[in-house]
Amino acid sequence: MRTYTCVCGQPVFFNNSVCISCGRAVGFDPQTLEMRSMNLTPEGTLEDAVVIPMPKKRGLFRRTPKPPAAPRFRYCANLNVCACNWLIPLETDPTVTLCAGCTTTRVIPDLSKPENPERWIKLETAKRRLLYTLLDLKLWGPQARLQPPFPLVFDFLEDVPGQPPVLTGHQNGVITLNVMEADDDVRERNRLQMKEPYRSLLGHFRHESGHYYWDMLIRDGLWLTEFRTLFGDDTQDYSAALQRNYAEGAPLGWETGHISSYAACHPWEDWAETWAHWLHMRDTLETAEAAQCQSNIPRPKIDTSILCGEGQTPTPEMQAFGERMGRWVALTTLVNELTRSMGQPDAYPFVCSGEVLKKLYFIDRVVGAL
Numbered sequence: 001m002r003t004y005t006c007v008c009g010q011p012v013f014f015n016n017s018v019c020i021s022c023g024r025a026v027g028f029d030p031q032t033l034e035m036r037s038m039n040l041t042p043e044g045t046l047e048d049a050v051v052i053p054m055p056k057k058r059g060l061f062r063r064t065p066k067p068p069a070a071p072r073f074r075y076c077a078n079l080n081v082c083a084c085n086w087l088i089p090l091e092t093d094p095t096v097t098l099c100a101g102c103t104t105t106r107v108i109p110d111l112s113k114p115e116n117p118e119r120w121i122k123l124e125t126a127k128r129r130l131l132y133t134l135l136d137l138k139l140w141g142p143q144a145r146l147q148p149p150f151p152l153v154f155d156f157l158e159d160v161p162g163q164p165p166v167l168t169g170h171q172n173g174v175i176t177l178n179v180m181e182a183d184d185d186v187r188e189r190n191r192l193q194m195k196e197p198y199r200s201l202l203g204h205f206r207h208e209s210g211h212y213y214w215d216m217l218i219r220d221g222l223w224l225t226e227f228r229t230l231f232g233d234d235t236q237d238y239s240a241a242l243q244r245n246y247a248e249g250a251p252l253g254w255e256t257g258h259i260s261s262y263a264a265c266h267p268w269e270d271w272a273e274t275w276a277h278w279l280h281m282r283d284t285l286e287t288a289e290a291a292q293c294q295s296n297i298p299r300p301k302i303d304t305s306i307l308c309g310e311g312q313t314p315t316p317e318m319q320a321f322g323e324r325m326g327r328w329v330a331l332t333t334l335v336n337e338l339t340r341s342m343g344q345p346d347a348y349p350f351v352c353s354g355e356v357l358k359k360l361y362f363i364d365r366v367v368g369a370l
Contacts, residue, residue: 015128
């Protein structure tokens with residue numbers, strides 16, 4: 001996540017709709033991935049507050065040209081109901097009331113229940129962070145480098161008495177989340193029951209998006225053979241693999257080849273878990289670098305020779321990936337020490353083995369090749 005600054009010089013954050021320093025309206029422009037500071041015009045619209053330089057005069061006797069008009073916007077209609085601060089260009093058809101992000105949600109919780117509005121806000125807040133990263137990677141949105149057979153959409157469902165419980169999952173572009181996962185106590189109870197070291201709404205979104213992009217990038221493409229070499233045979237019975245995992249747990253020694261115990265149950269889950277961690281790493285490193293966060297903790301030297309064939313020399317791309325992973329290990333070591341100093345669990349309680357590095361680098365190459 002990038003860092004943003006209001007025109008007044010004070011920081012604003014991705015979820016802000018008002019600068020707490022100067023009181024200006026601010027909002028996220030999904031077309032430019034920028035937070036815009038805005039002034040209210042006499043017509044009641046929002047106008048970008050950034051000063052646009054006037055074109056230079058072309059001669060002594062030419063009329064001074066008018067400065068370019070500042071872009072104008074309106075907020076998404078969900079601003080006051082689910083805290084969406086995304087902007088819609090003013091010239092957009094006025095019948096379009098929802099932003100690009102909110103239109104991806106097909107089913108929202110029943111807002112007549114007093115606890116559901118807050119749950120919906122939490123779900124949409126996490127979803128917008130996923131969509132930001134997908135926009136930045138050009139994996140979603142108008143500049144996407146993919147032509148998906150089905151769009152990415154979201155259903156936020158809740159359990160109904162007498163019916164099977166709602167399970168978080170993905171199918172044909174539809175990511176389903178149980179709204180109860182927005183409750184901290186429920187999510188923590190589920191984490192303990194599943195014996196997971198980490199569980200978050202954003203983690204759910206990133207994991208399930210991995211299943212979607214496996215369908216888009218791997219299933220019918222040129223990467224499938226290499227995927228199977230790294231992750232295993234995806235044609236093995238998926239339902240049986242999940243049942244075995246829930247009944248018996250992860251196989252002994254799963255840590256040598258997987259980022260999490262759940263990743264060891266099936267190649268699809270291995271991909272989705274690794275994909276989620278690749279997104280965790282990318283977004284967190286971007287945040288740290290944008291804030292110029294420095295650490296004196298020595299960076300480990302990543303052995304990039306494991307990424308290439310025996311006797312081959314690592315390519316510059318492999319070396320750059322190794323450098324990035326070194327920054328990641330140093331950063332998460334620092335962050336974990338900081339959270340321990342606050343009496344909190346590790347923010348990143350995972351270890352990336354050599355086999356996991358290979359899988360992360362594979363995802364890096366797949367996305368980079370688009």
